[in-house]
Amino acid sequence: MMFALGLPAIGLISIGAVDLSNVQSSRVRLQDISDAAALAGANELGLAIDDKAAIARAESFVRAHIADWRSPPEVQMSITVVEREGRRVMEVILDGHNDSFFGNLLPPGGWNYKVKSQAVAVGMTPLCVLVTGTSKSKALNVKDQGTLQAPACLVHSNRDILVEGGSIAASMVQAVTSARGVISPKPGTGAALIEDPFASMVIDDNQACPASPPKEDVKTGAIASHPVFTAAATRWQAMRF
Incomplete structure (x- = not known):
């Protein structure tokens, strides 16, 4: 009798353990994506364009990997370039959310977690x-x-x-x-x-051409x-x- 009464509790504990394991696996994978995106963005910072290009590269990297993820969590991203000791640092913050097996009752609202990565270009x-x-x-x-x-x-x-x-x-x-x-x-x-x-740049195309303009035609x-x-x-x- 006691064993029968304990079966539901054992079942809930087992399901909760599986749910928690899936969440931990999602968090680890999201951290890997965050790390790789920060490195991709840092590579952009290693070349002389602007911060927007580096941020766009990191964002597209995250979106591509989330799209390849079967049953991914809900992800909100915050990607910025910050200054640290005179150097530009690519910072990637990803907030993940998984629904709970228990209808988001345990924990309330489902599982929420955050990962963060930073990377800096080593050369220019x-x-x-x-x-x-x-x-x-x-x-x-x-x-x-x-x-x-x-x-x-x-x-x-x-x-x-x-x-x-x-x-x-x-x-x-x-x-x-x-x-x-x-x-x-x-x-x-x-x-x-x-x-x-x-x-x-405003270029005045009404100016007279020089009498003998230099020619350069390299084929x-x-x-x-x-x-x-x-x-x-x-x-x-x-x-x-």
Whole structure:
């Protein structure tokens, strides 16, 4: 008789243990996502664009991993860039919620937990080549025997990169859609768009052209690119490869 009376209590304890185990597993997985997102965002901070690009990268990383999660918890994210000892730090805070097996009665309102991660870029890579066009293919196109060399720089295209016969060598190479051809190091794709830093500049196109304007038309050959340190071009963009 006593055993029969104790069966419901034993059942509730067993169910509660399973429920708690699932919550702990969800919390650990959410922490892993938070850590990886912070690192992805920190990579963005290692390149000279702005904080918004790094935050957008971390947010998209979190959303992608939550989308791949079968029966994920409800997740609210708070992703910011904070200053610590003169360095920009990517901070990712994720609040998770799981419904309780007991109709959110135990604990009241269900299971709530929070994970937090911080990461900082260890190096900086200047942005030297930025292709802002987004509509036409072959936005950055190196042909024949042409070479684009930017050994200490980032080369970024807001659309694609296609090398046909030539080569690109840089510290980092990335594109929003695709990057093909002889490119060193291996290029990254899926990068966030980088806005034209000079789009807001007012250019007076009514000025007379000089009598003998300089001409520069390079179809083949080597182009050596060096860092361009301007207020608009020294914010950084990176991506996960």
